[in-house]
Amino acid sequence: MDIHHFKTFNQVVISGSFTKAAQALFLSQPAISMQIQALESFLKVNLFDRSRRQVSLTKEGEVLFEYTQRIFQLFEEVQSVFQDISKLQVGRLRIGATGVMGTYYLTRFIHRFHERFPGIELEILAGNSWRIAELVSSGEVELGFAGRSVIRSQVQQMLLHRENYKIVVGKSSPLACRAAEILPPEVLLEMPFVMREKGTRMRAKMSSWFKRHTSTLAPENTVTISNIEATKRLISSGYGVTAIPHLAVFDELEQGEMVELTVKGFNLAVDYYLVCHSERKLSHAALGFISLMHEDAPNINWGDIPELLDNIFGHSR
Numbered sequence: 001m002d003i004h005h006f007k008t009f010n011q012v013v014i015s016g017s018f019t020k021a022a023q024a025l026f027l028s029q030p031a032i033s034m035q036i037q038a039l040e041s042f043l044k045v046n047l048f049d050r051s052r053r054q055v056s057l058t059k060e061g062e063v064l065f066e067y068t069q070r071i072f073q074l075f076e077e078v079q080s081v082f083q084d085i086s087k088l089q090v091g092r093l094r095i096g097a098t099g100v101m102g103t104y105y106l107t108r109f110i111h112r113f114h115e116r117f118p119g120i121e122l123e124i125l126a127g128n129s130w131r132i133a134e135l136v137s138s139g140e141v142e143l144g145f146a147g148r149s150v151i152r153s154q155v156q157q158m159l160l161h162r163e164n165y166k167i168v169v170g171k172s173s174p175l176a177c178r179a180a181e182i183l184p185p186e187v188l189l190e191m192p193f194v195m196r197e198k199g200t201r202m203r204a205k206m207s208s209w210f211k212r213h214t215s216t217l218a219p220e221n222t223v224t225i226s227n228i229e230a231t232k233r234l235i236s237s238g239y240g241v242t243a244i245p246h247l248a249v250f251d252e253l254e255q256g257e258m259v260e261l262t263v264k265g266f267n268l269a270v271d272y273y274l275v276c277h278s279e280r281k282l283s284h285a286a287l288g289f290i291s292l293m294h295e296d297a298p299n300i301n302w303g304d305i306p307e308l309l310d311n312i313f314g315h316s317r
Contacts, residue, residue, distance in 0.1 A: 008035040009047065010068040016055055092121040093285040094141045096132040099228055101145035101272055104247040105161060109292050116292070120285050128200065133157075136275045142286045144275030147201050157273040160293075165202070165243045165268045167261045168253070172238035176259040183263050185213035192240035193219040197226040205268050206243055213265050232258075243268065 012021040012032065022029045040047050047061035057065060097106055102124055110122060125141055132146035137154050148157060167188070169175045175191065195218060196203045207217045223240060225231045228248050235242050236257050252258040274290075276282065282290075
């Protein structure tokens with residue numbers, strides 16, 4: 001006995017006859033009768049009252065019919081749900097992102113994603129680049145957006161965006177009036193320098209830059225802050241100087257709340273990557289998110305991740 005026996009029984013009851021059930025299921029009437037008999041033999045009950053001409057259920061048949069209706073209603077619901085998922089009408093997408101990517105780079109895509117796919121629940125987990133790679137590797141998130149980290153066997157990384165860093169001060173800073181000059185690196189040693197926390201890629205890059213240009217790993221007066229927004233507020237108040245992603249201070253520079261300084265030899269940038277699991281197929285929701293990014297930047301070498309480009313085009317058609 002299998003699900004087909006229940007399907008046949010259910011169809012006989014709905015159709016009201018063995019003949020109509022056979023036509024609906026594209027089976028012969030003897031085949032229908034044999035399946036019903038097999039079901040009755042397995043359950044050790046009579047399901048139909050055969051003393052009547054018309055199809056009539058026994059009490060046991062009525063009980064079974066209640067169950068088969070529930071079973072096939074659930075089948076229809078499952079089919080409907082997964083049709084909705086494939087059409088991105090319902091579902092859930094978890095992504096991981098570093099502070100810069102989650103706060104400044106992905107925001108426009110998140111907004112557009114919810115406009116296009118309002119039924120998809122989007123959850124974003126934050127962490128440093130190493131943590132994002134771990135989340136992707138463990139399957140806790142489907143997509144990661146982070147700086148390059150040590151490649152794990154299950155993780156693949158594709159260059160997505162190169163972000164230039166800017167040296168900035170607040171508009172009330174004593175250095176703001178020197179924005180038109182090309183300043184020597186040593187000028188950054190004269191004010192408190194706001195740095196990222198130890199262990200971050202930018203901290204290492206800045207330490208290396210200071211060593212090359214000023215013979216010191218960092219200014220003597222250094223303030224360490226892990227939160228970019230807190231750094232921005234501190235700098236905007238006129239305190240100190242910092243190197244910060246251009247994305248993070250674009251609005252403040254446009255509005256004149258911060259001032260960019262030109263420092264000789266300063267041209268640091270950080271690369272950010274799309275991080276995926278190499279052994280798991282991306283969901284429709286994940287491909288939908290990536291397709292929005294592809295629309296925004298079609299010239300990125302999306303083919304760096306195997307079959308990703310075909311999936312994007314196939315999904316967006």
